[in-house]
Amino acid sequence: MPIEYYIFLCLMLFSIGVIGVLTRRNAIIVFMCIELMLNAVNLLLVAFSKMNYGAAKLISATTTAGIDAQIFVFFIMVVAAAEVSIGLAIIVMMYRNTHSIDINFLNRLKN
Amino acid sequence: MNTLEILFFALSAFAIISAIMVLISKNPIHSVLWLILVFFSISGHYILLNAQFLAIVNIIVYAGAIMVLFLFVIMLMNVKKDKEPQKQLWVKLIGVIAGGSFLTLLIALVKQNTSFQGRDVLLKEGNIGLIHPLGVALFTDYVVPFEISSVLFLSAMVGAVIIGKK
Amino acid sequence: MKILVAFIILWPLAGFLFNGLGRNYWSKKLIAYKATGYIVASFIASIFAFLYVQDNGAVTVHYFDFIHTDSIKIPFDFKVDALSSLFLLVITGVGSLIHLYSTAYMQEESAPHYARYFAYLNLFIFSMLLLVLGDNYIIMFMGWEGVGLCSYLLIGYWFSNGNYNYAAKKAFIMNRIGDLGFLLAIFWLIAKLGTVSYSEVLTAETVAKLSSADITGITLLLFVGAMGKSAQIPLFTWLPDAMAGPTPVSALIHAATMVTAGIYMITRSNILFTHSEITQNIVAIIGISTALLAATIAIKQNDIKKVLAYSTVSQLGYMFLGLGVGAYSGAVFHVITHAFFKALLFLGAGSVIHAMHHEQDIRKMGGLKSKLPITHITFLIGCIAISGVPPFSGFFSKDEILAAAFEKNKIYWVLGLVGAAMTAFYMFRLYATTFLGKFRGSNEQEAHLHESPLAMTLPLIVLAILSALGGAIGIPHIMGGHHWLTGQLSTIVSTPQVAHLAVSTEWILMGLSVAIAAIALLIALSRYSKQTDEEPSSAIGKFFYHKWYIDELYQKAIIEPLNKFALFLKEFIEKKVIDGAVNGSGKLVQFSARKVRLIQNGQAGYYILFMVVGIIILFLIWFNDITILRFIHTLTQK
Numbered sequence: 001m002p003i004e005y006y007i008f009l010c011l012m013l014f015s016i017g018v019i020g021v022l023t024r025r026n027a028i029i030v031f032m033c034i035e036l037m038l039n040a041v042n043l044l045l046v047a048f049s050k051m052n053y054g055a056a057k058l059i060s061a062t063t064t065a066g067i068d069a070q071i072f073v074f075f076i077m078v079v080a081a082a083e084v085s086i087g088l089a090i091i092v093m094m095y096r097n098t099h100s101i102d103i104n105f106l107n108r109l110k111n
Numbered sequence: 112m113n114t115l116e117i118l119f120f121a122l123s124a125f126a127i128i129s130a131i132m133v134l135i136s137k138n139p140i141h142s143v144l145w146l147i148l149v150f151f152s153i154s155g156h157y158i159l160l161n162a163q164f165l166a167i168v169n170i171i172v173y174a175g176a177i178m179v180l181f182l183f184v185i186m187l188m189n190v191k192k193d194k195e196p197q198k199q200l201w202v203k204l205i206g207v208i209a210g211g212s213f214l215t216l217l218i219a220l221v222k223q224n225t226s227f228q229g230r231d232v233l234l235k236e237g238n239i240g241l242i243h244p245l246g247v248a249l250f251t252d253y254v255v256p257f258e259i260s261s262v263l264f265l266s267a268m269v270g271a272v273i274i275g276k277k
Numbered sequence: 278m279k280i281l282v283a284f285i286i287l288w289p290l291a292g293f294l295f296n297g298l299g300r301n302y303w304s305k306k307l308i309a310y311k312a313t314g315y316i317v318a319s320f321i322a323s324i325f326a327f328l329y330v331q332d333n334g335a336v337t338v339h340y341f342d343f344i345h346t347d348s349i350k351i352p353f354d355f356k357v358d359a360l361s362s363l364f365l366l367v368i369t370g371v372g373s374l375i376h377l378y379s380t381a382y383m384q385e386e387s388a389p390h391y392a393r394y395f396a397y398l399n400l401f402i403f404s405m406l407l408l409v410l411g412d413n414y415i416i417m418f419m420g421w422e423g424v425g426l427c428s429y430l431l432i433g434y435w436f437s438n439g440n441y442n443y444a445a446k447k448a449f450i451m452n453r454i455g456d457l458g459f460l461l462a463i464f465w466l467i468a469k470l471g472t473v474s475y476s477e478v479l480t481a482e483t484v485a486k487l488s489s490a491d492i493t494g495i496t497l498l499l500f501v502g503a504m505g506k507s508a509q510i511p512l513f514t515w516l517p518d519a520m521a522g523p524t525p526v527s528a529l530i531h532a533a534t535m536v537t538a539g540i541y542m543i544t545r546s547n548i549l550f551t552h553s554e555i556t557q558n559i560v561a562i563i564g565i566s567t568a569l570l571a572a573t574i575a576i577k578q579n580d581i582k583k584v585l586a587y588s589t590v591s592q593l594g595y596m597f598l599g600l601g602v603g604a605y606s607g608a609v610f611h612v613i614t615h616a617f618f619k620a621l622l623f624l625g626a627g628s629v630i631h632a633m634h635h636e637q638d639i640r641k642m643g644g645l646k647s648k649l650p651i652t653h654i655t656f657l658i659g660c661i662a663i664s665g666v667p668p669f670s671g672f673f674s675k676d677e678i679l680a681a682a683f684e685k686n687k688i689y690w691v692l693g694l695v696g697a698a699m700t701a702f703y704m705f706r707l708y709a710t711t712f713l714g715k716f717r718g719s720n721e722q723e724a725h726l727h728e729s730p731l732a733m734t735l736p737l738i739v740l741a742i743l744s745a746l747g748g749a750i751g752i753p754h755i756m757g758g759h760h761w762l763t764g765q766l767s768t769i770v771s772t773p774q775v776a777h778l779a780v781s782t783e784w785i786l787m788g789l790s791v792a793i794a795a796i797a798l799l800i801a802l803s804r805y806s807k808q809t810d811e812e813p814s815s816a817i818g819k820f821f822y823h824k825w826y827i828d829e830l831y832q833k834a835i836i837e838p839l840n841k842f843a844l845f846l847k848e849f850i851e852k853k854v855i856d857g858a859v860n861g862s863g864k865l866v867q868f869s870a871r872k873v874r875l876i877q878n879g880q881a882g883y884y885i886l887f888m889v890v891g892i893i894i895l896f897l898i899w900f901n902d903i904t905i906l907r908f909i910h911t912l913t914q915k
Contacts, residue, residue, distance in 0.1 A: 001115070001116070001119060001231055001232045001234055002227070002229075002230070002231055002232075003227050003230050003231065003232055004221060004222075004227055005119065005123075006232060007221050007227070008218065008221070009123045009126070009127075011214060011217050011218060011221070012127055012130075012214065013126060013127065013130055013149075014214075015210050015211070015213055015214035015217075016127070016130040016131060016133075016134065016210075017130070018209075018210040018213055018889055019134060019206055019207055019209075019210035019211070020133065020134045021885055022203075022205075022206030022207075022209060022210060022885055022886050022889065023134065023202075023203045023206040023207065024134070026139060028139060028181060028184060028185055028188075029133075029139055029142055031181075032133065032142060032143065032146050032181060033133070033134070035146070035173070035177065036130060036133065036146065036149060039149070039150065039153050039169075039173070042153070042165075042169075043153055043156055043157070046156075046157060046160055046162045046165060046240075047160060047232050049162075049239065050160050050161070050162075050232045050233045050234070050237060050239075050240075051230050051231065051232050051233070053233055053237050053239050054230075054231060054232065054233030054237070055230065057233070057237065064239055064244055064248065065239075066239055067239045067244060067245065067248045068248075068252075070162055070164075070165060070239065070240060070245060071245065071248055071249055071252075071253050073162075073165055074164075074165065074168065074245075074249070075256060075260060077168060077169070077172050077173065078260045078263065078264070079260075079263065080173070080177070081172055081176065081177060081264075081267075082263055082264055082266075082267035083267075084177050084180060084181075085180070085267050085268070085271045086267055086270050086271055086274070088180060088181070088184050088271075089270070089271040089274040089275045090274055091184060092184060092187070092188075092274075092275060093274055093275065095188050205886065206886060209886055209889045209890055209893070210889065212893055213889055213892065213893050216893055216896050216897065217896070220896065
């Protein structure tokens with residue numbers, strides 16, 4: 001499986017996430033698109049790890065090349081989880097204050 | 112490799128279609144559900160790449176915990192379909208164009224890069240995605256980040272509680 | 278020699294600096310002594326320089342490199358030869374006499390203003406010396422500008438009077454117009470020859486290098502400069518107005534020295550002029566026209582200084598006529614004699630004005646000969662000299678010019694003769710109205726009449742002697758002299774034009790000019806010793822009285838359009854265009870800032886959009902060997 005296929009797939013997913021962030025106004029949906037982006041990156045990292053492993057395996061049969069990427073993906077998931085909890089807490093608080101989750105409402109930054 | 116290719120393309124298509132549906136859905140709950148489907152397809156990709164641990168963790172953590180959390184919040188907010196105001200059309204158009212050009216740019220970048228020629232992803236084989244090697248690496252080379260991530264979780268919990276309290 | 282020449286020019290400069298900077302500290306007596314002393318010292322040094330040149334020939338003194346680039350080298354050199362040493366003597370000699378005179382004339386001023394006057398006067402002498410001493414046109418130009426500046430400063434000396442300021446401005450601006458011509462000539466010289474030093478420009482080989490169009494152009498432009506400085510048509514109207522300055526200033530600047538700068542310049546460049554027939558004709562025509570025009574105006578003027586001013590313009594016209602017909606030594610001779618008798622006349626007029634307590638209208642004078650004896654005698658000597666009556670100096674110089682004119686073109690001679698007659702007429706009209714007959718002023722003026730102090734009469738006496746005997750330097754051959762002046766200038770003038778007339782013709786010419794002058798003189802005496810002119814009644818009289826309406830013409834034709842143009846520039850261009858552009862750019866910035874600020878609308882979505890756009894641009898710049906088009910091309914190819 002040439003690596004470009006994976007790269008293109010992840011790029012598609014990532015840019016769909018970007019479009020989602022730019023297009024939607026609901027804060028929660030925006031958040032979800034961010035998660036989508038993170039996942040696309042995760043997939044790409046895993047693909048790269050297998051690519052390196054495949055190349056290293058031809059040299060010596062018992063390598064652990066490319067395992068770093070998978071560990072990294074693991075940690076990305078960890079961070080994503082933490083971030084989601086905090087983010088949702090913020091959104092809840094925002095809703096409580098303004099009774100709306102429209103991100104345009106956040107134009108408090110204007111003044 | 113034929114079945115693998117077919118599998119790859121099927122999963123990819125599934126992922127992309129679900130992602131697009133996430134964007135398009137009016138009802139936020141539908142968006143969440145479509146996102147869960149995306150996660151499933153990505154986990155499918157992981158299994159194809161023999162990253163078993165990550166596939167399972169993806170499902171458990173992302174699809175299971177995080178998306179459920181999202182669902183909770185949505186239902187708590189009582190976000191209905193027609194209440195959510197829509198962005199103006201031209202803004203959406205600009206967003207799509209920006210994202211599209213972003214995509215085009217990156218694809219062009221990748222295509223003109225020749226260092227990826229001939230490097231293949233090893234599907235279905237390899238034991239680095241198994242739990243054992245991953246665990247060994249995690250607890251020997253990466254034990255410090257591992258411990259720190261626990262601190263991270265602690266701070267996230269504390270922060271979430273504090274923010275949610277007021 | 279280097280030091281000597283440096284001293285000649287540095288003493289007046291020192292006088293300027295000391296008097297100018299110390300004007301609030303020193304007493305009038307001290308300032309007077311210092312200022313006059315400096316110029317007298319310069320005069321003594323000039324005598325030494327003159328004697329040196331007599332023995333050793335011309336000297337070029339090099340001080341430093343003024344402008345030194347690859348394409349052009351202009352050294353700061355002084356050239357002391359027969360021409361410049363003669364001028365040095367005249368400038369410093371007459372200058373010191375006038376300084377002496379001024380010490381008494383300007384007594385009424387307060388000490389700071391007194392010092393200011395002498396500072397300006399010293400600066401003027403310095404600039405004039407720079408002008409005649411320079412070895413190249415650039416240094417001459419520096420002196421040229423300097424004397425123009427000092428003329429402005431001194432005409433407007435009593436600056437509280439707005440009219441005087443206007444006159445000073447007029448003088449300076451007209452000078453400037455001439456300077457433009459001079460500058461253009463210098464540029465032309467540099468463009469064609471790459472040098473402006475006399476030793477390199479004024480040689481036969483160099484002149485052969487230039488085309489005749491070049492020479493004509495350069496000489497015409499030089500003449501434009503001379504027109505402005507030496508008050509020829511059309512740039513002469515500043516000189517009568519310049520009488521607003523103190524009388525010694527008029528004597529020094531507008532009679533003896535500054536106005537002769539143009540003649541000096543043309544004499545110095547005579548080799549260029551002799552090669553350009555057209556320019557010489559133009560110079561002669563303008564010279565004689567100016568002479569006649571000014572003489573006609575002088576006949577009708579009633580202000581003592583104005584008569585003398587127009588007389589100066591007229592005499593300058595004669596000098597230019599001399600230059601135009603090639604009589605260079607004749608013109609220089611007339612410069613020297615004119616310096617003597619015109620300075621004498623002006624200082625005498627100053628003495629009269631001083632006695633009349635600043636009254637200048639000759640209709641209010643009369644019968645002053647008994648009250649002001651020394652002034653009377655010296656003034657009479659000056660009048661006789663300027664009328665060209667032998668054996669006084671004016672006769673010799675004027676006659677030399679007329680003889681050369683006769684040889685060139687009879688018409689010049691006839692017109693010159695007419696002008697000489699008019700000169701005699703108006704000068705003696707002035708003399709008679711002022712000194713003869715009965716006193717016509719008020720009683721208190723009469724009580725005030727007294728002879729001037731020694732400091733004023735001594736220069737008058739000296740100048741009278743010089744005017745009487747100064748002709749000795751140029752006695753023509755036919756009278757037995759050996760024309761020392763022409764011999765002097767033979768090193769400078771390439772083709773000295775001594776008139777080669779038959780002896781008998783020369784005697785006839787001389788006799789005619791003397792006779793006509795004598796007749797005009799006697800007519801004036803008889804007419805004006807008893808009465809003055811009433812207001813001119815005839816049309817021609819009015820025309821002459823109003824100075825041919827030339828000032829009004831200039832006002833209508835030049836000044837008013839310029840003012841309108843300036844007003845237009847101010848209203849339209851300054852306010853709308855330039856201010857508009859400046860304000861507009863400010864407004865533009867404000868406007869765009871307001872629009873751009875809308876980006877900061879607090880909406881996070883926008884921020885993210887811009888972030889994405891920024892990343893796109895970043896990538897585009899970073900990986901700058903990709904082209905989207907190429908990619909799309911490959912896409913479409915697949």
